[in-house]
Amino acid sequence: MRFRTRRGIEVVAVADLSLDVADREFISIVGPSGCGKSTLLRVVAGLVRPTTGDVRLDGRRVEGPGADRGMVFQSYTLFPWLTVQGNVEFGLRIKGMAATERTRLAQDYIEMIGLRDFANHYPKELSGGMMQRVAIARALANDPEVLLMDEPFGALDAQTRIIMQELLVNLWQRTPKTIVFVTHDIDEALFLSDRVYIMTARPGQIKQVLNVALPRPRSLEVTTSPVFVDLKRTVLSSIREESLKAISLTGTE
Amino acid sequence: MxxxxxxxxxxxxxxxxxxxxxxxxxxxxxxxxxxxxxxxxxxxxxxxxxxxxxxxxxPTPGQVLATASRMLLDGTLAVNAWASIFVIVTGWAVATVMAVPLGILMGSFKFFEALFEPVVNFVRYLPVSAMIPLLILYIGLGVEEKVAVIFIGTFFQLILLVADVAAHVPKDLLDSAYTLGASRRRVVTRVLIPATLPGVMDNLRITIGWAWTYLIVAELVAADKGLGIMILESQRGLRTDRIFVGLVTIGLLGFCSDYIFKMVHRVALPWSPRIR
Structure with a gap:
């Protein structure tokens, strides 16, 4: 994938990279900042067109954004003029689902994220964690083949983050989906995923893939287990190597 | 302690x-x-x-109050105020109806930005008063000319303000709609336009305030009634008390329109982050 900047300098954001994600698998992508993790997700979502290469979903070539690939962003993207209920119903309404079915389905998801009492509240009345929960429910209710998550908890405080991670694992176990999760939080990646992809500095390539052989369902205690700590050490040194490369390349910091 | x-x-x-x-x-x-x-x-x-x-x-506050009550009772204040309100609201409303859609197009699509920006940016620096001779030539001395002054004074400003609001709708908001299956057309009608509403409301409130400042310019030529011409004529008779009444009335009307807009914003857009 290649991009041109405004000044005409060609930046290869993501180089030859191929990812195969199996059905109902939870994978994470970690890497040094600026390695193109988010770009990769946007390409998969169809929001950015790759210069070369393609994205295939079940063998079909992806041509643009679509409801089969849901996405949760780091920034708060709830529609401020819709209530929690309205936000969760947004995609279903576009699909043309009948009102009663739509309402019931949205209610189920709102229940699952524990916000039943807030169903008729506007986003401005919610906390950051609540808004991201609704964003996840909105994406899941739409029943995508793949759920893309671009640092969805990046803007939240450390305590809320952990609660959100547990909630996401729970949701995923109840409604299994293929999830591609981008983060720079290594604990988060290991705690959530079946596999962790480590990317190199720009131009981003896959440097290493780690299988996270931790039993499910996972609880927070898993993060102190020897296997987890071991994996974390591997990822840390791998990313550190890349971050150093990235810094010496740009000559900043 | x-x-x-x-x-x-x-x-x-x-x-x-x-x-x-x-x-x-x-x-x-x-x-x-x-x-x-x-x-x-x-x-x-x-x-x-x-x-x-x-x-x-x-004039003393007492004199101004006395003049005001006299003008209220004989109806001159109401007649003049109504004439001015009509001119301002009409000119501003026509400007709004045209500037809001154009501004949204200009702020959202680079295509329309390239199309309109050179003209808009040129015209908005022309003083409205300098266009009065042309306006008289084209549309005469009637109330239409006064409405046109208000229109020109607000239209070009409003179009740029609305364009700025539309340009600042977060990209991620549109992108989430796309990933929820919305088509480009739906993204515009269901996401982009609603997302601009609070900012548009704010700018409508601000531009109707500016419209009042064009009042004197609008009523400069051949007006028979209106607060602007009332003030201009009072100068000739050294009636500063009447000038004061006119000024205070304009101030109060501006204050009221501001209040009305805030109330409409509150009622029409209860979700707006600008409302507590």
Whole structure:
């Protein structure tokens, strides 16, 4: 994938990279900042067109954004003029689902994220964690083949983050989906995923893939287990190597 | 703690002068009232004592009140105010109906930005008063000419303000709609346009305020009634009391329109982050 900047300098954001994600698998992508993790997700979502290469979903070539690939962003993207209920119903309404079915389905998801009492509240009345929960429910209710998550908890405080991670694992176990999760939080990646992809500095390539052989369902205690700590050490040194490369390349910091 | 408090003064100005810090509501109201009252007191002081010479330069508050009540009773104030309100609201409404859609197009699509921006950016620096001769030539001396002045004064400003609002709708908001299956058309109608509403409302409120400042310019030529022409004619007769009545009326009408807009915003867009 290649991009041109405004000044005409060609930046290869993501180089030859191929990812195969199996059905109902939870994978994470970690890497040094600026390695193109988010770009990769946007390409998969169809929001950015790759210069070369393609994205295939079940063998079909992806041509643009679509409801089969849901996405949760780091920034708060709830529609401020819709209530929690309205936000969760947004995609279903576009699909043309009948009102009663739509309402019931949205209610189920709102229940699952524990916000039943807030169903008729506007986003401005919610906390950051609540808004991201609704964003996840909105994406899941739409029943995508793949759920893309671009640092969805990046803007939240450390305590809320952990609660959100547990909630996401729970949701995923109840409604299994293929999830591609981008983060720079290594604990988060290991705690959530079946596999962790480590990317190199720009131009981003896959440097290493780690299988996270931790039993499910996972609880927070898993993060102190020897296997987890071991994996974390591997990822840390791998990313550190890349971050150093990235810094010496740009000559900043 | 208690022992050190014995010498603390009841009120310290320094406490209310910390940047970006809130102050007690009671302090706020007292300061606001004090500022208004001192202005009135200054006016009363300067006019009743006769310091300002000649005395017709500055009428007393009593004279202005008397003139105001006379003009209210004989209907001249209402006739003039209504004429001005009609001109302003019509000119502004026509500008709004055209500028809001165009501004949204211009702020959202680079295509339309390239199409409109050169013209809009050129025309908005032309003084409205300089176009009056042309307007008279084209559309005559009637009320249409006055409406056109208000229209030109607000249209080009509003289009750029609305374009700015539309350009600042977060990209992620549109992208989430795409990933929920919305088509480009739906993203525009269901996401982009609603997302601009609070900003558009704010700018409508601001531009109708600007429209009042064009009133004198609009009524400069061949007006028979209106607050602007009333003020202009009062100058000829040295009727400063009538000028004051006109000014205060314009101020109050501007204040009312501001209030109406805030109420409409509150009722029509209860979800707006600008409303608490």
């Amino acid at each position: 208690a022992e050190s408090n014995t010498l603390r003064p009841i009120y310290r100005l320094g406490d209310d002068l910390r940047p970006h810090e809130p102050i007690p509501r009671s302090h706020y109201l007292i300061i606001a009232a004090a500022s208004t009252l001192s202005l009135l007191a200054l006016w009363a002081g300067l006019s009743y004592t006769g310091i300002v010479q000649p005395t017709y330069f500055l």
